[in-house]
Amino acid sequence: MKKSAILLGMALALTALWLNVGFYETYFAEDNRAVFFIKKYPTLQVRFESIFLSDQDDKPLERLSDEERSVVIEYCKYRLGIETELKTQDELDACKEK
Secondary structure, eight states: OHHHHHHHHHHHHHHHHHHHHHEOOOBOOSSOOOEEOOOOOOOOOEEOOOTTTTSSSSOOOOGGGGHHHHHHHHHHIIIIOOOOOOSSHHHHHHHHHO
16 A cells, blocks of 8 residues: 555646646857756646757748747747747747747
C-alpha cells in the first residue's frame, strides 16, 4: 500500500513538473545553452523556441512567416504570460523586450 502511494505521488509530481516547466535553447555563436523556465500557463508542450535569442538580425512583423508567428505567440503566452494575436509591431516588440 505504501509503495503504491509513493508511486502515485511520484507520478503526480512528474505530471505537475511536465505541465509547468519548459525550456528553450539559445543560439548565440559563443554561448548555446538550454534555458529552463516555469510556464505561465500549464501545457503539454515542453520545448519552446524564441526567434529573438540568436545572432540573427530581428525580423519586423511583416517579414515573419505564419510558422514564425505561431512560435512567437506560443513563446509569449507560455514563457512571458503575454496573450497576443501578433497583429502589430508593438505586440512583437513587447514579446522581444522581456
